[in-house]
Amino acid sequence: MTDAEQPAAEPSLVAGAHDRRGVFEVGERIQLTDPKGRLHTITLEPGREFHTHRGFLRHDDLIGSHDGSVVTNTAGVEYLALRPLLSDYVMSMPRGAAVVYPKDSGQIVQMADIFPGATVVEAGVGSGALSMSLLRAIGEHGRLLSFERREDFADIARGNGRAFFGGDHPAWTVTVGDLVESLPAVAPPGTVDRVVLDMLAPWECLEAVSEALIPGGVLICYVATTTQLSRVAEGIRAHGGFTEPSAWESLVRGWHLEGLAVRPQHRMHGHTGFLITTRRLAPGVVPPERKRRPAKGAYGDTADVGSTEQDGSGPASTGIDGGPVVVPGSTASTDIPADAWTPEALGERVKSDKTIRRVRRSLAETSDDIG
Ligand SMILES: C[S@@+](CC[C@H](N)C(=O)[O-])C[C@H]1O[C@@H](n2cnc3c(N)ncnc32)[C@H](O)[C@@H]1O
Numbered sequence: 001m002t003d004a005e006q007p008a009a010e011p012s013l014v015a016g017a018h019d020r021r022g023v024f025e026v027g028e029r030i031q032l033t034d035p036k037g038r039l040h041t042i043t044l045e046p047g048r049e050f051h052t053h054r055g056f057l058r059h060d061d062l063i064g065s066h067d068g069s070v071v072t073n074t075a076g077v078e079y080l081a082l083r084p085l086l087s088d089y090v091m092s093m094p095r096g097a098a099v100v101y102p103k104d105s106g107q108i109v110q111m112a113d114i115f116p117g118a119t120v121v122e123a124g125v126g127s128g129a130l131s132m133s134l135l136r137a138i139g140e141h142g143r144l145l146s147f148e149r150r151e152d153f154a155d156i157a158r159g160n161g162r163a164f165f166g167g168d169h170p171a172w173t174v175t176v177g178d179l180v181e182s183l184p185a186v187a188p189p190g191t192v193d194r195v196v197l198d199m200l201a202p203w204e205c206l207e208a209v210s211e212a213l214i215p216g217g218v219l220i221c222y223v224a225t226t227t228q229l230s231r232v233a234e235g236i237r238a239h240g241g242f243t244e245p246s247a248w249e250s251l252v253r254g255w256h257l258e259g260l261a262v263r264p265q266h267r268m269h270g271h272t273g274f275l276i277t278t279r280r281l282a283p284g285v286v287p288p289e290r291k292r293r294p295a296k297g298a299y300g301d302t303a304d305v306g307s308t309e310q311d312g313s314g315p316a317s318t319g320i321d322g323g324p325v326v327v328p329g330s331t332a333s334t335d336i337p338a339d340a341w342t343p344e345a346l347g348e349r350v351k352s353d354k355t356i357r358r359v360r361r362s363l364a365e366t367s368d369d370i371g
Contacts, residue, residue: 014167015140023064031088032079041092089164090129094359096156097126100198100222101272103252105133108196111277112220118193123147123179128157132164140170145186147179152360159363180208187212198222201341203235210241213280220277225346229274234334236278247276
């Protein structure tokens with residue numbers, strides 16, 4: 001049988017194109033753009049109406065319409081109706097924890113080399129935004145093993161995933177628990193291709209991650225502050241089982257396009273987070289000596305950086321007297337106590353328990369409708 005004669009692969013009803021094509025169906029989330037460019041997301045239900053202070057729109061007028069249709073409400077206001085792209089969806093979906101923005105998810109998928117069929121470990125899951133991009137990249141024949149400490153957040157993430165994919169994605173397993181404690185039971189040593197950490201203290205997970213990764217496997221961490229970035233970079237170096245880390249941030253500036261007024265938009269997301277990557281060395285391999293020494297004083301005045309570099313044991317995470325290294329001019333240091341790294345201390349806006357309960361309940365109701 002030639003390739004051309006092979007029967008076409010059965011399209012997946014959950015992970016594949018099924019939900020991304022065709023006319024609008026009952027239960028789908030649809031994005032409406034009004035004449036002022038404002039976005040409204042609705043879930044299609046027969047007999048239901050979408051009301052604004054200027055008239056209302058019948059869901060029935062949308063059900064069965066093509067993606068990209070224009071519908072008019074009772075007051076003559078026109079709305080453009082589109083199926084949300086994944087990047088639209090994650091920005092408007094219900095949240096427990098802060099989400100990874102699409103610009104960073106795109107970088108993570110590319111720079112961590114997330115490939116179809118890969119086994120990927122992710123922690124924490126939060127609201128599930130990054131999980132969805134990872135699932136898209138690995139496809140239904142990969143495995144995404146996600147870990148989340150908080151059961152309520154895990155429920156919110158599962159609910160968001162179900163609402164986007166139209167059911168449970170076949171490649172996704174969410175484990176409720178701490179990554180360090182739960183990972184060995186879920187992933188035997190040396191079986192994981194890629195690890196993605198989005199959490200307050202990724203340095204606490206380096207040993208567990210190094211056990212799980214295949215030689216050459218990629219670790220990528222997303223952190224919100226330079227203090228975390230410094231701590232995880234030093235942790236990676238001190239571990240000794242990883243390559244020299246590299247870090248960056250990306251800034252995306254939208255453009256205003258209006259006749260001759262073509263210029264950057266006035267507003268932008270000035271800061272989301274930093275990314276840092278490294279790769280797992282083969283077992284027993286010592287990282288090559290760094291040819292370029294860190295600048296004098298980079299590890300604090302007392303650290304004997306030169307000698308630690310020369311003997312191949314990696315840069316100092318302790319000073320010459322065994323004391324902690326303090327990064328001059330900042331509060332980042334390897335001696336900050338573990339319980340000091342809280343969401344509040346790192347400037348996160350934390351949602352109240354009441355809000356989390358409401359989001360979790362609404363997603364549970366949506367999941368019931370799906371299935
Ligand atoms: C910022 S949120 C993740 C957001 C997620 N990437 C998204 O795009 O929606 C960080 C999450 O990590 C979880 N977390 C922190 N440390 C963890 C650990 N050691 N194991 C598992 N989950 C952890 C927190 O409970 C929190 O929900």
